[in-house]
Amino acid sequence: MKNVKSEALDSLSNLVALLVKDKALKKIVLSKPDASDEIKSVISPKLIANEYNLQIETFSKDNKAYHRNIKENFEKEIRLVFDNYSQINVISTVGECQFMRSKNGKETLIGDKKIKAKLSNGSFETVSENDNNKQKNYILSGNEDFLKKLGISDESGRIRDKMQAKFRQINKFVEHIxxxxxxxxxxxxxxxxxxxxxxxxxxxxxxxxxxxxxxxxxxxxxxxxxxxxxxxxxxxxxxxxxxxxxxxxxxxxxxxxxxxxxxxxxxxxxxxxxxxxxxxxxxxxxxxxxxxxxxxxxxxxxxxxxxxxxxxxxxxxxxxxxxxxxxxxxxxxxxxxxxxxxxxxxxxxxxxxxxxxxxxxxxxxxxxxxxxxxxxxxxxxxxxxxxxx
Ligand SMILES: C[S@@+](CC[C@H](N)C(=O)[O-])C[C@H]1O[C@@H](n2cnc3c(N)ncnc32)[C@H](O)[C@@H]1O
Missing domain, CATH: 3.40.50.150 (Vaccinia Virus protein VP39)
Structure with missing residues (x-):
């Protein structure tokens, strides 16, 4: 991953870290990727084994989705991901903001100041990570050694296409437990x-x-x-x-x-x-x-x-x-x-x-x-x- 000098992206990743700290981040949608084999990425908060994580889900043109979870150094890690996209939309309980980089490299960031002001004001709703867990159960992430040994996920922790249903089934069963x-x-x-x-x-x-x-x-x-x-x-x-x-x-x-x-x-x-x-x-x-x-x-x-x-x-x-x-x-x-x-x-x-x-x-x-x-x-x-x- 490259590390591009950009005040707008520094400011945006700092804002995301504040939203994470205040549990006000809903999701981040990253589009217009530099990599030609990707379509987009989505970052959202997930509770994994009772720990707050940000999950990065990257969708590629061959219809596969790759997952990576971050549980610390959010600002630094997110900043590295941001480098690879020309459009970033941050959605939070406090409002939305958008970053765009044009073909000639001009960068614009809109909506960030309003969000910062509302955060410092202190009156906003928080996001329960369980709201996300209702859509998918993240007791198992895909990275577990046993899932790799059983061939459910590959070495990078990605759930193999033909094992997706089985993975959801066992995850849901564990949720019932x-x-x-x-x-x-x-x-x-x-x-x-x-x-x-x-x-x-x-x-x-x-x-x-x-x-x-x-x-x-x-x-x-x-x-x-x-x-x-x-x-x-x-x-x-x-x-x-x-x-x-x-x-x-x-x-x-x-x-x-x-x-x-x-x-x-x-x-x-x-x-x-x-x-x-x-x-x-x-x-x-x-x-x-x-x-x-x-x-x-x-x-x-x-x-x-x-x-x-x-x-x-x-x-x-x-x-x-x-x-x-x-x-x-x-x-x-x-x-x-x-x-x-x-x-x-x-x-x-x-x-x-x-x-x-x-x-x-x-x-x-x-x-x-x-x-x-x-x-x-x-x-x-x-x-x-x-x-x-
Ligand atoms: C459809 S498979 C399900 C296997 C596994 N629980 C799963 O969900 O992947 C049903 C399993 O039940 C086992 N089975 C059926 N009758 C059994 C019995 N009387 N005693 C022990 N195993 C039995 C079969 O050998 C088979 O492996």
Whole structure:
């Protein structure tokens, strides 16, 4: 990067540092780049592992986006980035300002004085970094070693194009875990990922507890496929993720030796999700987070005259059976003493398998209430399967 002498850019980077200090910066859009392979860059505040960062997202002409995060020396670092663009728009809660450099090198900066005056006046809104985190979850940034080893990001921390959806999925899943942390022990947490497959999620969750939250964690990941279990064990060894264990086997037969505080599962196929939920509940898991996969069982077995006006349309039959299956799963967990919710995992455009079933163990639930729910569950199943006669 070059270092161009420019009073206007010095003044602008100083203004950005003040906006950062006062948490009043919304974003900076940098256009008309010097580099011919770039389109633009956008800089915005992000909260990463609870630290204020500025994230620079650079868009290139080959449709790729590169990220870099800055967490200190904002004025100096930003000044270096500014050198490479001829138009810079700074948007803040206090107002907007614009820098422009014409072809013959003439520089103009407008709006900066008004912003400085308002900042020194002291009455302005601040930006919550969480506002940005609502759009994207930045618990994981892409730079983590495990993401590189698993091939989710490249050496520079850029998320590989074909892994973007998976990255958003695991990030969002970890965000759901963040929201139930108060339901788990403060330290020494036992976590199971049942039907872990390639274990992208398990690595992310382990990293989150061990490296971000600095907690002791035992993570046990189970799957039928011996090759993926072997591969994941090797990756865990290379990463030094010593408290991760990979077990090859059928989850139905798996004996949970450690008390499960948290059971997670992402896209366990068809009835494998039911096995996960049963196993977790039978072993008294404190929290269960499960995003089901495809459902087939009810679609094949439903036998309900009252619903034949739906079941005769195959697409609607499948959609109804999906909703009924997940609702029955939640009702069953509720009857076993859990507070249950159906949440959205991620943007529905990313995947149709997008429902997160969340169950949190309740204390002091009356036996009568549980029996009533068990009866309701049995009656609905009988109604759907035509066992009423
Ligand atoms: C669609 S993959 C999802 C893998 C991973 N959770 C993910 O989201 O990338 C489903 C996984 O469930 C595993 N599986 C299915 N039934 C199982 C069972 N009864 N016991 C253990 N693993 C099972 C499969 O081997 C497969 O790896």
């Amino acid at each position: 963040e929201s139930i942390l108060d339901k788990l022990p403060k330290d020494n947490v036992n976590i199971y990922d049942l039907c872990c497959g390639k274990s992208y999620l398990s690595f992310a969750v382990y990293h989150y507890f061990k490296n971000v939250l600095k907690m002791n964690v035992q993570m046990i990941c189970v799957d039928l496929k011996s090759d993926v279990i072997e591969y994941c064990s090797n990756v865990a060894n290379r990463l030094g993720f010593d408290e991760m264990q990979f077990v090859c086997g059928d989850i139905i037969k798996y004996d949970m030796k450690l008390k499960p505080h948290l059971v997670i599962s992402l896209h366990a196929c068809d009835i494998a999700t039911d096995i996960v939920l049963n196993k977790a509940s039978e072993n008294g898991a404190d929290v269960i987070l499960s995003t089901p996969c495809c459902h087939h069982e009810l679609n094949h077995t439903i036998n309900c005259e009252a619903l034949s006006f739906v079941t005769k349309h195959s697409m609607l039959r499948q959609k109804m059976c999906d909703a009924l299956t997940d609702s029955l799963r939640l009702l069953k967990l509720e009857s076993e003493g859990y507070k249950v919710d159906a949440l959205e995992l991620i943007d529905p455009e990313d995947t149709p398998k997008n429902i997160m079933l969340r169950a949190i163990k309740k204390h002091n639930v009356s036996k009568d209430k549980l029996n009533e729910l068990k009866e309701q569950y049995k009656n609905i199943k009988n109604f759907l399967l035509g066992n009423n006669a």
